Amino acid sequence: MGTDRGPEEMVAGAVQAVTESALEVVLFGDKNILTPLVKSRPEFGIGRLRIVHTTEVVGMAESPIDAIRRKRDSSIVVAFEYLSRGEVDAVVSAGNSGATMAAALRSLGRLPGVSRPGIASVFPTLKKPVVMMDVGANVDCRPRHLFQFGIMAAAFSEVILDVERPRVGVLSIGEEQGKGNSLVKKTDDLFRQSSLNYVGNTEGGEVFRGDVDVVVCDGFVGNVCLKISEGLAEALTGLLRIEINKSPLAKVGYFLARGAFTNFKKRIDYAEYGGAPLLGLKGTGIVCHGRSNAKAIKNAIFVAGSLVQNKVNDRIVELLSRHEIILADENDGLERASSGAA
Amino acid sequence: MGTDRGPEEMVAGAVQAVTESALEVVLFGDKNILTPLVKSRPEFGIGRLRIVHTTEVVGMAESPIDAIRRKRDSSIVVAFEYLSRGEVDAVVSAGNSGATMAAALRSLGRLPGVSRPGIASVFPTLKKPVVMMDVGANVDCRPRHLFQFGIMAAAFSEVILDVERPRVGVLSIGEEQGKGNSLVKKTDDLFRQSSLNYVGNTEGGEVFRGDVDVVVCDGFVGNVCLKISEGLAEALTGLLRIEINKSPLAKVGYFLARGAFTNFKKRIDYAEYGGAPLLGLKGTGIVCHGRSNAKAIKNAIFVAGSLVQNKVNDRIVELLSRHEIILADENDGLERASSGAA
Numbered sequence: 001m002g003t004d005r006g007p008e009e010m011v012a013g014a015v016q017a018v019t020e021s022a023l024e025v026v027l028f029g030d031k032n033i034l035t036p037l038v039k040s041r042p043e044f045g046i047g048r049l050r051i052v053h054t055t056e057v058v059g060m061a062e063s064p065i066d067a068i069r070r071k072r073d074s075s076i077v078v079a080f081e082y083l084s085r086g087e088v089d090a091v092v093s094a095g096n097s098g099a100t101m102a103a104a105l106r107s108l109g110r111l112p113g114v115s116r117p118g119i120a121s122v123f124p125t126l127k128k129p130v131v132m133m134d135v136g137a138n139v140d141c142r143p144r145h146l147f148q149f150g151i152m153a154a155a156f157s158e159v160i161l162d163v164e165r166p167r168v169g170v171l172s173i174g175e176e177q178g179k180g181n182s183l184v185k186k187t188d189d190l191f192r193q194s195s196l197n198y199v200g201n202t203e204g205g206e207v208f209r210g211d212v213d214v215v216v217c218d219g220f221v222g223n224v225c226l227k228i229s230e231g232l233a234e235a236l237t238g239l240l241r242i243e244i245n246k247s248p249l250a251k252v253g254y255f256l257a258r259g260a261f262t263n264f265k266k267r268i269d270y271a272e273y274g275g276a277p278l279l280g281l282k283g284t285g286i287v288c289h290g291r292s293n294a295k296a297i298k299n300a301i302f303v304a305g306s307l308v309q310n311k312v313n314d315r316i317v318e319l320l321s322r323h324e325i326i327l328a329d330e331n332d333g334l335e336r337a338s339s340g341a342a
Numbered sequence: 343m344g345t346d347r348g349p350e351e352m353v354a355g356a357v358q359a360v361t362e363s364a365l366e367v368v369l370f371g372d373k374n375i376l377t378p379l380v381k382s383r384p385e386f387g388i389g390r391l392r393i394v395h396t397t398e399v400v401g402m403a404e405s406p407i408d409a410i411r412r413k414r415d416s417s418i419v420v421a422f423e424y425l426s427r428g429e430v431d432a433v434v435s436a437g438n439s440g441a442t443m444a445a446a447l448r449s450l451g452r453l454p455g456v457s458r459p460g461i462a463s464v465f466p467t468l469k470k471p472v473v474m475m476d477v478g479a480n481v482d483c484r485p486r487h488l489f490q491f492g493i494m495a496a497a498f499s500e501v502i503l504d505v506e507r508p509r510v511g512v513l514s515i516g517e518e519q520g521k522g523n524s525l526v527k528k529t530d531d532l533f534r535q536s537s538l539n540y541v542g543n544t545e546g547g548e549v550f551r552g553d554v555d556v557v558v559c560d561g562f563v564g565n566v567c568l569k570i571s572e573g574l575a576e577a578l579t580g581l582l583r584i585e586i587n588k589s590p591l592a593k594v595g596y597f598l599a600r601g602a603f604t605n606f607k608k609r610i611d612y613a614e615y616g617g618a619p620l621l622g623l624k625g626t627g628i629v630c631h632g633r634s635n636a637k638a639i640k641n642a643i644f645v646a647g648s649l650v651q652n653k654v655n656d657r658i659v660e661l662l663s664r665h666e667i668i669l670a671d672e673n674d675g676l677e678r679a680s681s682g683a684a
Binding site: 061125126136139140171172173176180181182184203204205206207208209217218219220221223224225226227228229230231232233234235236238239240243244246247249250251252253254255256257258259260261263264 | 597
């Protein structure tokens, strides 16, 4: 209910998902708005598209913790309660991402061995997509948190992107060991003791080259990277459009090359990648961009289905337990979780 | 001497600079390599292009502090010694940026009121260029450092980019006050007490939109942003090239539109912006991309000249002294400077 584009895109995405797969989708929200949008669909008649009525909405600018505490009957809170009772298998949200994470954490709790769940994001590259984690849930992190992000993202890369022994790098400001801030240096120590396919520091410039499969960073740096990349991609296509519109000849050229531009846009379109999984929870959640269109929602539903079917959480628990000893040594204690990103 | 492309590009840039302006340029490096490159130039005969012979070279991968301590006769160390004695007015380097900053700091020292000098970088946007600081000199920062970066970058924006009352934002993960990590939140408190044109938090996505003139961040985050932006721009143009090459029609289209593409490349070409100024030093230094071509070097020389002629350092000292009281209250002490970026 609380997305930027309103429930129409969510419903359209859900309809596409049930049409193109055998999945069942439950829509949480105001039935007076949702029912007219789905009642003519045959899948609604046979129950593959259901509605659970909720009366409250968490807005994009609301404080996450506060909102989920006050709005017990909001779509996001109720959806995760359904998940915690096993009435649904996964939740997809395009609303307030901080509130989504907070509701998920309260209803589901953490997987054994996870200090802090986080948000992973899949970026297109010149080669295979790369998984970056965390991209916004944890803004002040300790080395143990970054280490766990690496393990969780590696499990995702294996299970969902079919990467064998994913190459894991820590985002830093130089490739050489010892370059970086104190958090990165201490995190590097932990990864070097692990059995992961750890490649050391990764520079920002390498992320989109596709030479690593997993990029580890704290949620502040990850969120800035995510947003700056989106902003730059928009600015570059905007600048190119301005230059092309200046000349009639260039416009003709663009017209002839438009197929290439369409394919290009498809390759960099976040909608193809279907949202960002919340990893580290006892359950499956996906948070989508607030401006997600129907296609992005459909793909997010498919990714959610795949996370459940391929048991990514089992793999996370297994990989974490295998590395317990490293974190037992690194005794820095746990602090309270920090507030999430917008 | 220690650049990625070798001294030829540096010399070519210096030659272009003296040809297109009344500036004098001194080349620091091995005279046996440099002399053949310049001796046929008329400017060499009349002394507007000089060579100071140095025997050592600091490599890109060397530890900055260590390198400048051991290599007393390296081009970068000698150049800043000349600057500290007033024999040159500014230094431009495309070598190891950490070593450049370390040599500058040792030879020149800090301006009054500056806790830590930093590196600013100018980014193209849809509107006016934006200045981001710090982009790599200080990886672990305190609020007072970020506050000073904002003041120094604002002075640069005023003096070099002709912006009246530059809008200053702190890079964070949401626009609302209170979003961000603990460093950002405490920095926000300082800026709110200042007389700067402070606009609050700036999200990564806004940087390239051009709605702020100065973006403040620590050197770790800034360096990651710089590198990820370069990497993404390369990846996007690479992907576009792949798509265009797939279809003969698209190739014809590209040929017709090539003027627009050339203008587009010019607008996003870092070479147009001439390197990143080191701000906060008693003197003027510019560090260029290791892969800088002659044009980038020429533009960096022009920016260096402009920084000196327009007395940006006087403006920095003036702005800092006006805000002394804010930092006097914020008593968090100073730590040792952290190691610079590659």
